[in-house]
Amino acid sequence: MEEAVIFAGFGGQGVLFSGQLLAHAAMAEGKYVTWIPSYGPEMRGGTANCTVVVSDEPIGSPLVSRYSVAVVFNNPSMLKYRSLVKPGGLLVVNTSIVEAVAERDDITVLSIPATSSASDLGEVKLANMIMCGAMLAARPVVSVDTLRSTLTAKLPGGKRHLLEVNLRAVEEGIALARGQFMPA
Amino acid sequence: MTAQLMKGNVAIAEAAVRAGLQAYFGYPITPQTELLEHLAMRMVELDRVFVQAESEVAAINMVYGAACAGVRTMTSSSSPGVSLMQEGFSYIAASEIPCVIVDMMRGGPGLGNIQPSQGDYFQVTRSAGHGDYRPIVLGPASVQEAIDLTILAFDLADKYRHLVFVVGDGLIGQMMEPAVMPEMRPIRPHPDWAVDGAVGRPKRIITSLNLTTEGCEQANKRIQARLQIIRENEQRSAEYDTEDARILIIGYGTAGRVAQSSVKMARQMGLPVGLLRPITLWPFPEDRLRSLVDNGVEAILVVEMNAGQMIEDVRLVVGRDVPVELHGRMGGAVPLPDDIVEQVQEIAAQIGLTRASVV
Numbered sequence: 001m002e003e004a005v006i007f008a009g010f011g012g013q014g015v016l017f018s019g020q021l022l023a024h025a026a027m028a029e030g031k032y033v034t035w036i037p038s039y040g041p042e043m044r045g046g047t048a049n050c051t052v053v054v055s056d057e058p059i060g061s062p063l064v065s066r067y068s069v070a071v072v073f074n075n076p077s078m079l080k081y082r083s084l085v086k087p088g089g090l091l092v093v094n095t096s097i098v099e100a101v102a103e104r105d106d107i108t109v110l111s112i113p114a115t116s117s118a119s120d121l122g123e124v125k126l127a128n129m130i131m132c133g134a135m136l137a138a139r140p141v142v143s144v145d146t147l148r149s150t151l152t153a154k155l156p157g158g159k160r161h162l163l164e165v166n167l168r169a170v171e172e173g174i175a176l177a178r179g180q181f182m183p184a
Numbered sequence: 185m186t187a188q189l190m191k192g193n194v195a196i197a198e199a200a201v202r203a204g205l206q207a208y209f210g211y212p213i214t215p216q217t218e219l220l221e222h223l224a225m226r227m228v229e230l231d232r233v234f235v236q237a238e239s240e241v242a243a244i245n246m247v248y249g250a251a252c253a254g255v256r257t258m259t260s261s262s263s264p265g266v267s268l269m270q271e272g273f274s275y276i277a278a279s280e281i282p283c284v285i286v287d288m289m290r291g292g293p294g295l296g297n298i299q300p301s302q303g304d305y306f307q308v309t310r311s312a313g314h315g316d317y318r319p320i321v322l323g324p325a326s327v328q329e330a331i332d333l334t335i336l337a338f339d340l341a342d343k344y345r346h347l348v349f350v351v352g353d354g355l356i357g358q359m360m361e362p363a364v365m366p367e368m369r370p371i372r373p374h375p376d377w378a379v380d381g382a383v384g385r386p387k388r389i390i391t392s393l394n395l396t397t398e399g400c401e402q403a404n405k406r407i408q409a410r411l412q413i414i415r416e417n418e419q420r421s422a423e424y425d426t427e428d429a430r431i432l433i434i435g436y437g438t439a440g441r442v443a444q445s446s447v448k449m450a451r452q453m454g455l456p457v458g459l460l461r462p463i464t465l466w467p468f469p470e471d472r473l474r475s476l477v478d479n480g481v482e483a484i485l486v487v488e489m490n491a492g493q494m495i496e497d498v499r500l501v502v503g504r505d506v507p508v509e510l511h512g513r514m515g516g517a518v519p520l521p522d523d524i525v526e527q528v529q530e531i532a533a534q535i536g537l538t539r540a541s542v543v
Contacts, residue, residue, distance in 0.1 A: 027189055027362045035360040039215060060445030061521045062359055
């Protein structure tokens with residue numbers, strides 16, 4: 001089983017960290033994993049994305065043409081990646097910011113008002129954890145338990161006091177996803 | 185030892201530290217700057233030498249000096265910076281001293297861009313400078329291999345008193361993967377040729393200047409004889425599904441790794457495809473390629489992130505025995521598994537392989 005997940009949005013939305021968290025969690029579950037960021041002449045406020053491949057077998061290409069999961073944080077990312085989700089795949093959309101619609105009926109689409117829900121939790125930067133929770137509720141690329149323990153272990157030192165609210169954000173994402181989608 | 189999730193650039197830097205790197209000289213350039221950044225912290229922490237030189241030209245000449253003095257030394261850069269170092273490479277080769285150079289190749293020619301490329305294959309596998317020699321060149325395809333080959337690079341450099349390149353690209357350098365770091369090795373003693381102070385012993389001279397024809401030709405012959413030994417003993421490659429392969433994909437580093445996915449996809453279609461992934465780009469794994477061609481390979485697809493450079497080495501080995509095609513991407517573009525498979529299917533049709541005939 002191989003999952004290719006892309007996280008895409010503006011720089012500063014925690015897109016790269018989301019991918020790293022998933023990569024650490026996959027490693028903790030003993031899976032093969034690669035994490036690759038977009039890198040280029042970008043500046044603050046520019047676009048950022050990362051691709052995470054998680055597999056039970058050694059990974060060949062860390063880059064793919066089509067993704068099993070796309071987690072899109074802003075409108076340009078939605079426009080770019082909505083058509084690149086494989087049939088049967090998952091598209092998680094931050095509907096607080098994204099205006100475009102998925103225009104797909106062969107994939108699961110989760111509409112998650114991540115940025116506004118994060119503001120309700122008191123910190124807009126928690127949107128990425130809400131998106132991660134939502135993604136895993138619909139598609140357990142790693143288990144939510146592993147994500148929680150990884151987050152606990154990997155949250156950078158200066159942000160340790162935000163652990164509890166990050167974990168709450170993950171739960172919020174799961175709840176928002178469950179409202180729209182019941183895992184088979 | 186447990187695996188850590190590490191970026192390729194950082195992994196190479198830390199592996200160099202563990203291999204006993206004593207002096208690093210370099211100049212920042214994307215996409216290898218994390219390597220420099222990690223060493224700026226680690227080398228100082230360990231009371232070793234780290235210098236951010238004023239230019240690549242200065243950096244390679246500092247490496248030259250440090251290597252002459254008998255310490256394990258290295259530099260790192262990316263394509264345009266490596267071009268600037270060419271004179272230094274040649275002096276180091278002529279002086280027959282060891283050093284390691286990391287080249288995280290980027291899209292060129294010229295300043296190009298910072299995306300993954302393999303456009304330096306000619307530059308590093310031929311002479312990497314003026315005169316007659318070839319550096320040893322290692323091409324990792326994963327973070328773990330980047331670590332292992334960095335360690336090997338230092339050992340080969342010492343063993344043959346020669347330059348060893350580790351070449352990757354932004355994808356290898358920026359990618360995070362779980363990998364295991366080896367234990368810290370002790371600093372090795374100065375070799376018995378080092379110019380490290382002649383008190384109490386006869387003086388030693390290391391120079392690349394050789395003004396007499398006889399002397400210079402002798403030096404060349406000595407270097408060529410050593411290169412021949414390297415060629416006979418140090419060819420390395422990895423293989424996937426080659427046992428019954430009738431179409432062989434050849435690619436190294438990032439391209440080789442991507443092609444591994446293509447092999448898997450082609451096998452699922454019932455096509456007898458295998459991958460030969462050179463690990464030493466020089467010496468090119470010609471013996472292994474020859475034996476694969478002698479044992480049933482009917483066509484070859486070379487996958488490279490350039491306009492076709494390694495393909496020349498492939499053709500030198502196989503001649504006109506089998507058709508050799510190129511799947512090349514340039515300017516920082518990375519080949520994708522599906523596109524390679526498409527070309528494999530075309531080749532299969534050309535040589536009369538159909539799914540029915542092989543299943």
